[in-house]
Amino acid sequence: MIAGFGTINGHVxxxxxxxxxxxxxxxxxxxxxxxxxxxxxxSNLCLHFQGQRYVANAAPTSGAVGGVTVSAVSSLPTAxxxxxxxxxxxPPPQPMMATATAAPKPGQGGFRKVCRTEEASPxxxxxxxxxxxxxxxxxxxKIRNLMGxxxxxxxxxSGATAVEVGRGGAFGGGTGTPGSSAGLRQVVFCGSGRAxxxxxxxxxxxxxxxxxxxxLTKLCYKGVRxxxxxxxxxxxxxxxxxxxxxxxxVPSVSILLSKDPLDPREPGYQPPETLTSLWAExxxxxxxxxxxxxxxxxxxxxxxxxxxxxxxxxxxxxxVPLRCPAD
Amino acid sequence: xxxxxxxxxxxxxxxxxxxxGPMAVEMDPVEYTLRKRLxxxxxxxxxxxxxxxxxxxxxxxxxxxxxLDGGGAGGHREICIHGLGLAINRAINIALQLQASxxxxxxxxxxxxxxxxxxxLEPEDPDGEAGEPITRTRNNSAIHIxxxxxxxxxx
Numbered sequence: 141m142i143a144g145f146g147t148i149n150g151h152v153x154x155x156x157x158x159x160x161x162x163x164x165x166x167x168x169x170x171x172x173x174x175x176x177x178x179x180x181x182x183s184n185l186c187l188h189f190q191g192q193r194y195v196a197n198a199a200p201t202s203g204a205v206g207g208v209t210v211s212a213v214s215s216l217p218t219a220x221x222x223x224x225x226x227x228x229x230x231p232p233p234q235p236m237m238a239t240a241t242a243a244p245k246p247g248q249g250g251f252r253k254v255c256r257t258e259e260a261s262p263x264x265x266x267x268x269x270x271x272x273x274x275x276x277x278x279x280x281x282k283i284r285n286l287m288g289x290x291x292x293x294x295x296x297x298s299g300a301t302a303v304e305v306g307r308g309g310a311f312g313g314g315t316g317t318p319g320s321s322a323g324l325r326q327v328v329f330c331g332s333g334r335a336x337x338x339x340x341x342x343x344x345x346x347x348x349x350x351x352x353x354x355x356l357t358k359l360c361y362k363g364v365r366x367x368x369x370x371x372x373x374x375x376x377x378x379x380x381x382x383x384x385x386x387x388x389x390v391p392s393v394s395i396l397l398s399k400d401p402l403d404p405r406e407p408g409y410q411p412p413e414t415l416t417s418l419w420a421e422x423x424x425x426x427x428x429x430x431x432x433x434x435x436x437x438x439x440x441x442x443x444x445x446x447x448x449x450x451x452x453x454x455x456x457x458x459x460v461p462l463r464c465p466a467d
Numbered sequence: 468x469x470x471x472x473x474x475x476x477x478x479x480x481x482x483x484x485x486x487x488g489p490m491a492v493e494m495d496p497v498e499y500t501l502r503k504r505l506x507x508x509x510x511x512x513x514x515x516x517x518x519x520x521x522x523x524x525x526x527x528x529x530x531x532x533x534x535l536d537g538g539g540a541g542g543h544r545e546i547c548i549h550g551l552g553l554a555i556n557r558a559i560n561i562a563l564q565l566q567a568s569x570x571x572x573x574x575x576x577x578x579x580x581x582x583x584x585x586x587x588l589e590p591e592d593p594d595g596e597a598g599e600p601i602t603r604t605r606n607n608s609a610i611h612i613x614x615x616x617x618x619x620x621x622x
Contacts (some may be wrong), residue, residue: 183481333556337555337556340555340579340608340609343579344580345580357577357610391556391563393559393577407613408576
């Protein structure tokens with residue numbers, strides 16, 4: 141989440157960044173130790189992620205680098221130093237998140253979550269070419285940020301330059317590099333826990349907007365370590381006695397979207413434009429559905445509510461055209 | 468399946484709406500009840516399982532396990548687990564649990580799709596004069612996980 145969030149905010153959400161910076165950093169050195177811990181961990185993740193991606197794509201957006209690195213330096217002195225081309229221009233977006241999570245949450249038995257780290261797991265897509273955009277969706281990620289970034293990268297230089305012009309220089313000179321000729325060919329969305337739904341939604345939106353994308357979906361468990369702190373410990377002291385580390389495994393999903401054909405024998409493969417054929421194929425396999433729908437249609441006049449028939453009718457009506465190709 | 472619509476209309480009575488949402492009253496003199504229609508459920512074979520968030524997780528897991536094991540009549544070689552919206556998480560969880568308990572004998576193949584949902588906005592008006600029912604459509608994500616024993620390589 142933070143990776144996508146930070147990166148996008150670097151060049152898209154200028155106004156959000158300002159607000160975040162002023163609330164989190166400038167007048168508030170009393171941002172609690174929890175916030176710092178949160179920042180530290182997330183910025184580590186961030187840098188790791190960004191490093192991977194920049195190496196792979198060789199087309200960094202300097203604004204994004206600036207945003208992430210500023211936050212890392214301000215919160216965690218041991219964070220690796222990166223060049224800061226526009227450091228003062230881009231206030232970090234992270235403090236907003238940090239303060240939000242540092243706020244006490246009621247109804248959790250006097251504990252609050254201090255930080256959450258995902259354990260590294262092997263890439264679910266072996267043999268993936270380098271230079272694939274890897275979007276990590278977290279539960280707080282904004283879909284508009286994720287999609288704005290991913291779509292710009294997938295649509296190639298035309299889209300990217302449009303963003304650059306529109307956002308007025310926050311992109312810097314990074315996108316002008318001749319690395320990406322016609323946009324990226326593949327993108328991976330992955331998310332775990334509560335971000336699974338959002339991850340799928342992102343993939344679905346991208347499929348609908350771009351069209352002709354081959355999809356490969358993989359499911360796996362992911363280990364997550366959470367540190368919870370007792371609220372009696374005084375809060376801002378930091379690192380106090382009442383800390384509990386919880387080890388959880390949460391379901392996670394990784395979706396590879398590709399403009400190039402993928403192996404159709406791989407489990408979880410979906411050819412382009414399966415929105416309707418998926419259902420048609422299922423219908424074909426299941427003749428009992430016919431009788432069930434017919435029964436429902438017969439029962440329809442006896443519906444007690446006024447709006448129920450329309451609902452039913454819509455149901456049945458939607459089923460009929462789908463059934464036609466199967467027959 | 469038997470109910471025509473979601474049993475949790477939001478908000479259920481006008482009193483709670485006006486107490487907690489004065490903004491809505493200012494915006495629109497007519498109050499509406501949001502009724503969510505049930506999503507359409509197209510295929511319903513024996514081995515289709517629709518996961519929801521109301522049924523106990525263990526019960527749904529046991530149901531899937533039973534389908535695969537087969538109670539005397541020979542289990543299914545594959546089942547399809549469908550989850551919509553928030554239930555996506557649970558559907559994935561069930562599928563992964565099944566796979567884990569089979570010691571790797573089961574394979575998963577997940578497909579995603581978008582489901583169009585319809586909401587009805589019915590005017591909350593005792594006289595029944597002001598306003599007409601409005602329908603809105605929105606999209607939600609869904610997942611369809613095929614849990615299957617992989618076929619022997621000869622075929």
